[in-house]
Amino acid sequence: MTNSDAHSLPKIAREYNKILVDNINFKELMKAIRNEDGRKIVANYGLDPKLGKYHRTYCEICGKRVEGNLPVTKCDTCDSSILTIGVLDRIEMIKDKKKTKSPEFRPPYVYQIPLNFIPGIGSKTIDKMLENFGTEMNILHKLSFDDIEATFGTKIARNITQAKEGKFEISARWWRSLRKNLHRLVLY
Numbered sequence: 001m002t003n004s005d006a007h008s009l010p011k012i013a014r015e016y017n018k019i020l021v022d023n024i025n026f027k028e029l030m031k032a033i034r035n036e037d038g039r040k041i042v043a044n045y046g047l048d049p050k051l052g053k054y055h056r057t058y059c060e061i062c063g064k065r066v067e068g069n070l071p072v073t074k075c076d077t078c079d080s081s082i083l084t085i086g087v088l089d090r091i092e093m094i095k096d097k098k099k100t101k102s103p104e105f106r107p108p109y110v111y112q113i114p115l116n117f118i119p120g121i122g123s124k125t126i127d128k129m130l131e132n133f134g135t136e137m138n139i140l141h142k143l144s145f146d147d148i149e150a151t152f153g154t155k156i157a158r159n160i161t162q163a164k165e166g167k168f169e170i171s172a173r174w175w176r177s178l179r180k181n182l183h184r185l186v187l188y
């Protein structure tokens with residue numbers, strides 16, 4: 001099973017697990033985690049790692065993301081090694097196997113693109129959507145194209161559908177000067 005911590009209130013429950021149990025109690029939960037008596041983790045849901053804030057290494061001198069073959073240990077621009085090591089680079093540094101080997105019962109990991117990463121959807125639209133449809137997960141997983149289109153128009157409905165179907169190419173860009181992470185979703 002996969003999980004993550006939440007750094008702010010709106011991000012709570014953005015990473016979660018779908019679990020098959022007979023009852024909602026700790027005993028059943030333990031069985032599901034141990035994959036016993038038919039109880040199991042059915043699926044894990046979470047952010048595409050590429051959208052994570054610390055996915056790639058960042059040069060503290062240049063104030064930019066370091067490009068190059070994994071794992072990068074020096075800045076490709078200024079040659080500095082004063083770096084914040086990204087998750088992907090760190091995995092490459094410490095891995096002790098060439099290939100990932102998962103057990104056969106490993107449940108699928110469903111990538112989710114949060115609404116605020118989807119082009120054309122600003123914070124005011126998100127607030128209105130939550131007013132209309134309750135939760136972000138409801139919008140991302142349960143509403144149809146027509147449901148969204150009826151209230152928010154074709155463009156927004158199309159962008160959400162394309163994000164859900166994995167039709168956006170994701171690239172992470174880190175602009176430390178802005179003190180926040182900017183991400184770009186490009187339709188391909």
Ligand SMILES: [Zn+2]
Pocket residue numbers: 059060061062063075076077078079080
């Ligand atoms: Zn540099």
